[in-house]
Amino acid sequence: MADKVATGLSRKLRTVISFSYYSGILVVIRQPSMIIFSSTTPFAFVFFLYVVGGRSYLPYGVIGATISILVSAGLFLGADATMYRIQYKFQDFCVASPVSAVDYMLGLSLGEVTFVAPSLAVIFGLYAYLGLINWNFPLVILVMAFTWVLASALGFFLSTFILQSRSAFTITSLVTTLLTVLPPVFYPIDIIPQKIRFLAYFVPTTHLSILIQSMLGLQKYSQAQIELSWSALVAYTLFFLVLATLKARWRQP
16 A cells, blocks of 8 residues: 555656646746746836835835745746647646646646746845845745745636636736735735725735735734734635635536
8 A cells, every 4th residue: 555655646746747847947948038037027116116215115025026926927827727728738638647637737836936946046135135034034935835836726727717828828917917016015005095905905915925024024013913814825825726626627628
């Protein structure tokens, strides 16, 4: 029994690594410009905040760029998965094989990390330059991991319902904008007027920003707010994972 389990896990691991290589590393080798494309918008916001507000606004821009890069990586998985399903019929091939939807999603999501890895390296350098790396930083890494899983699950779920590959990028870009530009991701939530602030709490990326800002000492939030944001982060992640694993249309009609 133990040998069968080990063999099964080994096969799944090889499958995930293969998908991540062909959907990420190989693409970057052939088209290095994809690295620049994946981080243009987040770093543009960082530059804009620095020009407008100076060094004092730069930490908020770096936090926002962190969330934006990871959310974009997860959601652009949806655009790639849509292309693989519709144009290349690759998903149909996987459905007919022992590959599960979870293995497929995980492999593609790891492939997307390849595109943003250089950008994340720059982000970590900015954290160090700004003196934001403290004893809470491992928790920041944990929040980043949650962000990647949440966005990847949402991107994969959306990809199985998009009917045309040419509309996939438009849809994922719109969702990325709704999650990273409008909510308080690049700025503190206190800037939003009190009357409409409650709307921001329905957006998962709001809680990501609150947690990281608190961990790095940029904003002081109540313990109740921190507990609420952690609960919301876990709940949203589990919700999107359930959608991706149980409700995504793995076998197309």
